[in-house]
Every structure is written in structure tokens, then in C-alpha cells.
Amino acid sequence: MLFENVGVLKADGTYLPAQYVGIRDSHIVWLSDTPPVEDFGERIDGKDRLLIPGLYNAHTHVAMTLMRGYGEELPLQSWLFDRIFPFEDKLFAEAVYWGSLLGMAEMLSTGTVSFTDMYYFCEETAKAALECGIKANIGRGVSCFDESKRFSDLPAYAELKELIPTYHESGDGRVRIDVAPHAEYTTRPDILRDTAAMAGEYGLRMQIHVSETNKEHLECVGRHGMTPTALLEQTGVLDRPLTVAHGVWLTDTDMERLAKHGTTVAHCAKSNMKLGSGIAQAEKLIRKGVPVAIGTDSAASNNALDMLDEMRMAGLLAKGVSCDPAAFPAATLLQCGTRGGALSQGREDCGDVALGYRADLVMLDMTDIGFCPAHAPLSNLLYGAGSRAVCMTVVDGHILYQNGEFTTLDIERIRLETQRCTDQILRM
Numbered sequence: 001m002l003f004e005n006v007g008v009l010k011a012d013g014t015y016l017p018a019q020y021v022g023i024r025d026s027h028i029v030w031l032s033d034t035p036p037v038e039d040f041g042e043r044i045d046g047k048d049r050l051l052i053p054g055l056y057n058a059h060t061h062v063a064m065t066l067m068r069g070y071g072e073e074l075p076l077q078s079w080l081f082d083r084i085f086p087f088e089d090k091l092f093a094e095a096v097y098w099g100s101l102l103g104m105a106e107m108l109s110t111g112t113v114s115f116t117d118m119y120y121f122c123e124e125t126a127k128a129a130l131e132c133g134i135k136a137n138i139g140r141g142v143s144c145f146d147e148s149k150r151f152s153d154l155p156a157y158a159e160l161k162e163l164i165p166t167y168h169e170s171g172d173g174r175v176r177i178d179v180a181p182h183a184e185y186t187t188r189p190d191i192l193r194d195t196a197a198m199a200g201e202y203g204l205r206m207q208i209h210v211s212e213t214n215k216e217h218l219e220c221v222g223r224h225g226m227t228p229t230a231l232l233e234q235t236g237v238l239d240r241p242l243t244v245a246h247g248v249w250l251t252d253t254d255m256e257r258l259a260k261h262g263t264t265v266a267h268c269a270k271s272n273m274k275l276g277s278g279i280a281q282a283e284k285l286i287r288k289g290v291p292v293a294i295g296t297d298s299a300a301s302n303n304a305l306d307m308l309d310e311m312r313m314a315g316l317l318a319k320g321v322s323c324d325p326a327a328f329p330a331a332t333l334l335q336c337g338t339r340g341g342a343l344s345q346g347r348e349d350c351g352d353v354a355l356g357y358r359a360d361l362v363m364l365d366m367t368d369i370g371f372c373p374a375h376a377p378l379s380n381l382l383y384g385a386g387s388r389a390v391c392m393t394v395v396d397g398h399i400l401y402q403n404g405e406f407t408t409l410d411i412e413r414i415r416l417e418t419q420r421c422t423d424q425i426l427r428m
């Protein structure tokens with residue numbers, strides 16, 4: 001396909017007016033202000049449209065759309081133990097499948113092309129992603145509260161062993177399997193060490209929650225005499241390609257450790273604020289050389305899986321807290337939400353509108369009032385129009401969402417089945 005006469009925003013915030021962007025198979029092979037001679041097939045009129053790199057959600061639990069609005073305005077412990085965990089105890093495979101599809105539909109309609117997930121019943125999420133066409137790094141959550149059990153005794157170990165040969169790098173590499181110990185406080189040092197060893201053995205990336213709340217951070221220091229990040233370093237987890245979610249309470253030394261190992265922090269500003277966990281120092285992380293990506297966390301804590309909303313929140317927070325209107329500039333936010341996320345998933349040829357890159361693209365309608373008049377497309381994208389102006393989402397050269405319609409998903413059925421599964425869980 002060929003986008004004609006379209007305004008392009010590159011991942012670094014550079015704006016290129018009136019471009020021609022040609023896609024062959026799954027890659028961008030033409031990017032110029034002159035039209036190509038060769039025929040690219042379908043032609044898409046880009047007048048009054050903005051083309052940006054697809055957004056990468058670096059931390060979520062996609063099937064938790066089932067719990068959107070189910071635990072509101074509660075302290076974290078009560079939210080988890082009185083609402084979320086009892087609901088999750090009754091989850092079944094089919095519910096995760098439909099909940100995953102609902103989350104994917106929400107993400108595609110708001111410009112997200114790929115997400116990093118940590119949850120259970122991962123086969124269902126993987127199947128849903130393959131059917132949908134979205135990209136996903138799917139991490140099987142590992143937790144252990146039984147002192148007598150080692151990692152290899154856990155259901156997560158057996159499930160990973162089955163998931164890896166079937167789903168890792170499936171769908172032309174769109175679906176990948178990660179190893180995802182849930183957190184320091186839900187595992188043990190030997191479990192962390194063994195998960196890192198498994199990731200090393202199979203060449204997989206890792207994900208973990210780190211220093212989300214001050215309580216969790218301080219209790220780890222009490223238990224192990226070191227911060228969660230120091231423990232990850234000691235157990236070899238930082239030696240693997242890794243995304244840590246949250247990082248709200250990281251110390252300066254923690255940040256230096258993460259920078260040294262090239263570990264990405266998934267900044268989940270809205271979830272952290274809504275759960276009253278605190279505010280991560282995203283800009284300080286960037287200054288210290290830590291790769292930063294943007295994540296929504298789940299729809300149970302965020303209520304939305306909308307990356308443009310998330311980037312807006314991250315920008316406003318940084319500016320408001322520092323009393324500096326130049327903090328976390330729009331171009332840096334875009335970089336973190338696109339290329340930064342792609343790299344955090346190990347997708348080197350993704351996350352930008354550039355020659356040779358995978359065609360993961362989002363087109364926005366610049367006739368939306370939030371873009372008018374056209375002084376600053378990027379700032380108006382983030383702080384004005386937002387995701388309501390998304391009119392097309394393309395993954396690996398395939399249009400998956402266009403003008404309110406999904407090409408691979410039956411949204412009415414997904415809505416009904418999600419409600420049916422939720423009602424069934426609430427009756428159990």
C-alpha cells in the first residue's frame with residue numbers, strides 16, 4: 001500500500017509534511033516527498049492526515065479488562081486482596097481469551113500495535129494475539145508462596161515449557177514469550193535465579209514489577225538487606241534483557257544499576273497515580289541513561305489501555321511536579337511510547353517511520369478539532385486531540401483498524417462474551 005501526501009511524525013518528533021510512504025509486505029520501503037514510480041497497490045489519501053509510528057504498551061495485564069472498574073478507590077492492599085485476587089481465583093481460560101481480545105480491540109482503536117503482557121492462561125492471550133494480528137511479548141507470571149517448592153515445581157514452569165516451542169516467535173515473530181517473575185515480594189531469590197537461568201537457556205526476555213510502592217520497596221530491604229533492584233542484580237535477572245514495571249521508589253544507585261545493564265523501565269504514570277503509589281522519576285531515569293518506555297498497566301488499575309492518554313499523563317505529571325514546562329518534552333514522550341517500547345521488546349526493526357522498518361503505523365485525522373489550527377502537530381496529538389483522532393492502525397503492513405471498524409475482530413461478539421464470562425465469574 002502507499003500513503004500519499006501524508007504528514008509524518010518520526011519517533012524523535014521530527015515532522016515531515018506531504019510524504020509518500022510505501023509498504024511492501026510487512027516493511028516500509030519508500031519514504032520520500034516524491035511519489036514512487038513503482039506501483040504499491042492500494043493507495044491511501046493522506047490529505048489532512050498524520051502518520052505516526054505505532055505505539056508500544058510496555059506493561060499491561062491485558063485480560064484484566066474483565067476487572068475494569070471492579071475495585072475502585074481502595075488502598076493497594078485492599079484493592080488486591082479484597083477485589084482483584086478473589087476475582088482472579090475464579091478466572092478460567094475462556095474468560096482470559098475474551099478479556100484479552102477486548103483489551104486488544106481497545107489498544108488497536110487507540111493506536112497501539114504491540115504490548116508487553118504479564119498474566120496467566122498465556123496460551124489464550126497468545127491465540128487471541130495471533131487471531132487479531134497485534135504484536136505481543138507475553139510473559140507467564142511466576143509467583144510462589146510455598147517454601148517447599150522450587151521454580152521447576154511450579155505450574156508456571158510447566159506452562160512455559162509448553163508455550164515456548166509453540167508460541168515463541170510465532171505469527172512471523174509478532175508473538176513472543178517472556179519469562180515474568182511477578183515481583184520480589186511474590187517470589188524468592190532462588191526463584192529469581194532460576195527464572196533468569198531459563199530465560200538465558202531459551203534466549204527469552206524478562207519482565208518484573210519493581211519498587212511500585214514504598215512499602216514493597218522497604219520490606220524488601222528489611223527481608224534481604226538490599227533494594228529489589230540490587231536483589232535482581234545479585235540473582236542474575238539484570239543480566240537478561242529485562243523490562244521492570246513502575247520503578248516508582250528506585251534509589252539513585254538502583255537507577256545506576258539499571259543503566260549499567262540496559263534495563264528498560266516501563267513508566268506507568270496513570271496506574272501509579274490512581275492507586276496512590278507515587279510518581280516515578282521518569283526524566284531522571286532518562287538523564288541517568290536508563291531506557292524508558294511507557295505502559296498503561298492493567299485496565300483494573302488504569303481503566304483504559306490508551307497509550308496517548310498515558311503519554312499525556314506522563315508529560316503533565318513531570319511538568320507539574322517539577323514546576324518546569326519543559327520537563328518530559330513531547331518529542332521524548334513520543335520516543336518512549338514508540339521506539340523505546342519496541343526496543344524494550346527486542347524488536348530492533350520496529351518503532352519508527354523509517355526505511356527498512358516494520359510497517360507498524362497509526363494514522364490520525366487532523367481535521368479533528370483538537371488539531372486545529374495546525375501550529376504543533378505533536379503537542380496537539382498528545383495534549384489536544386489524543387486517541388479520538390486515530391483513524392487507522394496498521395501492524396506489519398496489515399490494516400487491523402480503520403474508521404471505527406476492526407478487520408480481524410468481531411467487536412460485538414467480544415463485548416457479549418466478555419460480559420458473559422464476567423457474569424459467570426461473579427456468580428461462582
Ligand SMILES: [Zn+2]
Nearest residue numbers: 209245297298
Ligand atoms: Zn503490573
